[in-house]
Amino acid sequence: MTSRLSQWLPLFAVLIALPVLAGPRDSGAWVGTPREKELHLSLHPKEQPNSQLGFSAPLTAFQGLSTADGSAAPFKLVREAGTFDFEGRFTQEQGTGTWRFTPNAGYAKALTDLGLARPDAEQQFTLAAVGVGPERIKSLAAAGYRVDTVDELIQVGIFNVTPEYAKALAAEGYSKLSVEQLVQTRIHGVTPERIKALAAAGFKGLDLDTLLSMSIHGVTPDFIREMRGLGFKDLKGDDLVSMRIHGVTPAFVNEMRGLGFKDLDAEALVGLRIHGVTPAFVKEMRGLGYTNATADDLMQLRIHGVDSVFVRSLSKDGGAPRKQP
Numbered sequence: 245m246t247s248r249l250s251q252w253l254p255l256f257a258v259l260i261a262l263p264v265l266a267g268p269r270d271s272g273a274w275v276g277t278p279r280e281k282e283l284h285l286s287l288h289p290k291e292q293p294n295s296q297l298g299f300s301a302p303l304t305a306f307q308g309l310s311t312a313d314g315s316a317a318p319f320k321l322v323r324e325a326g327t328f329d330f331e332g333r334f335t336q337e338q339g340t341g342t343w344r345f346t347p348n349a350g351y352a353k354a355l356t357d358l359g360l361a362r363p364d365a366e367q368q369f370t371l372a373a374v375g376v377g378p379e380r381i382k383s384l385a386a387a388g389y390r391v392d393t394v395d396e397l398i399q400v401g402i403f404n405v406t407p408e409y410a411k412a413l414a415a416e417g418y419s420k421l422s423v424e425q426l427v428q429t430r431i432h433g434v435t436p437e438r439i440k441a442l443a444a445a446g447f448k449g450l451d452l453d454t455l456l457s458m459s460i461h462g463v464t465p466d467f468i469r470e471m472r473g474l475g476f477k478d479l480k481g482d483d484l485v486s487m488r489i490h491g492v493t494p495a496f497v498n499e500m501r502g503l504g505f506k507d508l509d510a511e512a513l514v515g516l517r518i519h520g521v522t523p524a525f526v527k528e529m530r531g532l533g534y535t536n537a538t539a540d541d542l543m544q545l546r547i548h549g550v551d552s553v554f555v556r557s558l559s560k561d562g563g564a565p566r567k568q569p
Contacts, residue, residue, distance in 0.1 A: 269345070269369050274330060276339035278303070278311045287343060287373070299373045311339065324377030325351045325368050345369060354378045355394065363394045374401025383407045389423050396423055403430035412436045418452060425452060432459040441465045447481055454481045461488040470494045476510055483510050490517040499523040505539055512539060519546040528552050 272289040282300045289295055301321060303309060309319040311334050321328040326348045332341015347369070352362045358381050363371060371377060371394075380400060381391045387407040391397050399405070405426045413421065413429065416439045421429070434455060442450065442458070445465040450458070457463075463484045471479060471487070474497050479487075486492075492513045500508065500516070503526050508516070516522075521542045529537060529545065532555050537545070545551070 269366065270347075271342065271344045274332065274339070274341055274343045276311075276330075276332075276334070278334075278337060278339075283309070283311065283339075297370075297373055299375075301375065305375075310334070311337075313337075323372040323375055324348065324354075324379060325372035328372065345372065347372070351377060355381075355397075358382070360391070360394055360397065367394050367398065370398055371401060374398060376401035380406075384410065384423070387411060388420070389426065391423055396427075399423075399427045403427050405430055413439075416440065417449060418455075421452070428456060432456050434459050442468075445469065450481060454485075457481070457485050461485050463488055471497075474498075479510055486510075486514050490514050492517055496523075500526075503527070508539060515543060519543050521546055525551070532556075 269289040269291065272287055272291075273293070274288070275286045277284045279300070281304075282302055283306065284298065284300045286296045286298045289297075303311070305321060307320045307322065308317055310317050313335060314333070316333040318329065318331045320330065327346050329344045329346070330341060331343075332339055347365070351368060351371075355378065356362050358378060360381075376397055381397065384391055384400070384405070384407055387410050389407070389410055391400060400423065405423065409430070410421070410426055413419075413426070413434070413436065416436050418429075418439075429452075438459065439455070442448075442455075442465060445468045447458075447468070458481055463481070467488070468479075468484060471484065471494070474494060476483075487510060492510070496517070497513060500513070500523060503523060516539060521539070525546070526537075526542060528551070529542065532552055534541070534545070
């Protein structure tokens with residue numbers, strides 16, 4: 245069974261908090277919340293009660309687990325790296341109690357036999373939480389993907405990089421990726437479905453960096469269609485990414501067109517956003533007499549810090565509009 249750290253908080257818990265949490269982490273308190281077919285657990289080590297490690301695992305991965313109201317039966321989660329034993333009670337769809345972790349004595353050697361360094365106690369605890377070990381290393385290797393370090397294996401567990409996922413990406417044209425690249429695609433939500441949707445929108449065969457960038461910045465098929473509907477027919481992936489980064493939205497385009505700027509291309513619109521030329525700024529400057537200012541004029545005003553405050557400071561009466569040259 246696979247498990248995953250729940251969304252982003254546990255990512256910070258594992259990758260950032262662990263150096264701070266160095267020390268024994270073999271017991272503590274737990275809080276559990278059933279979620280559909282999974283149990284989300286937050287473990288609070290006894291030696292660091294204000295710290296936590298959160299992860300989820302399928303209900304079927306636990307032995308003896310009952311989440312029924314009032315249940316107080318002990319249960320356990322057996323991993324390759326070790327076993328978590330839990331005691332406590334479930335009340336009103338939440339469980340609380342204590343836990344103890346017993347590391348698997350043969351786990352470290354199993355990793356070193358596969359070419360990885362020997363994990364320390366903290367790493368072995370984390371690997372147990374994310375539920376990966378020799379089996380995942382072997383299955384990825386059989387699919388052509390080599391895990392080289394313990395830290396890489398932890399990342400594989402956190403982001404649930406499986407042979408099935410790797411094969412699905414390969415089927416869409418993204419074969420021979422490194423494990424690090426697979427982790428990045430998982431982090432940024434690159435799925436076979438997303439690749440197909442972008443291809444259907446005209447972006448087929450993207451290089452991995454562009455695909456990742458489009459995913460990171462929210463260039464979705466819907467966004468592509470909206471921009472094409474506004475007349476931007478031949479945009480490249482990098483153009484769309486730049487528009488998303490700088491906030492060139494359909495609403496922004498329509499507002500600027502409503503103010504008379506109907507023929508601006510994507511590059512010009514991005515330039516306006518970079519320099520803070522908003523519809524509000526256009527209206528502000530027109531109210532001060534700059535009624536015929538072009539997009540380039542307005543951008544130059546912004547670049548040189550010319551706004552309503554500056555204009556009024558130069559007016560003898562503190563408020564009269566200046567005449568536009």
